[in-house]
Amino acid sequence: MSSRIENHPILGKPETGRKVSFTYDGKKYYGFEGEPIAAALKASGVMVHRYTQKEHRPRGIFCAIGRCTDCVMVVNGKPNIRTCVTPLEEGMTVETQYGVSSIMQKRKAE
Numbered sequence: 001m002s003s004r005i006e007n008h009p010i011l012g013k014p015e016t017g018r019k020v021s022f023t024y025d026g027k028k029y030y031g032f033e034g035e036p037i038a039a040a041l042k043a044s045g046v047m048v049h050r051y052t053q054k055e056h057r058p059r060g061i062f063c064a065i066g067r068c069t070d071c072v073m074v075v076n077g078k079p080n081i082r083t084c085v086t087p088l089e090e091g092m093t094v095e096t097q098y099g100v101s102s103i104m105q106k107r108k109a110e
């Protein structure tokens, strides 16, 4: 189920790019090309983008303008990508970040 706003009562239908697929922690998801990665994740119900290394606390969208780093994730193997300001592209690999690496790498190491 999507939590995406499809027809806003004041703003109407949003302009969208073409539908693209990407993976999030190994599972296939869909979003619209050019929208922030965080928007595509939020529309699919994903709230946690990373965990802090020291306290293991979850973090997600906070400022949504690229200032706070709470939304950073591992994108295409590169950590610390601010997903609230990074446009979604076809075939992207997005992973929950744990400390400065992906949570997938952490699970493999355990």
Ligand code: FES
Pocket (backbone or CB within 6 Å): 060, 061, 062, 063, 064, 065, 066, 067, 068, 069, 070, 071, 072, 082, 083, 084, 085
């Ligand atoms: S939510 Fe603050 S940088 Fe993305």
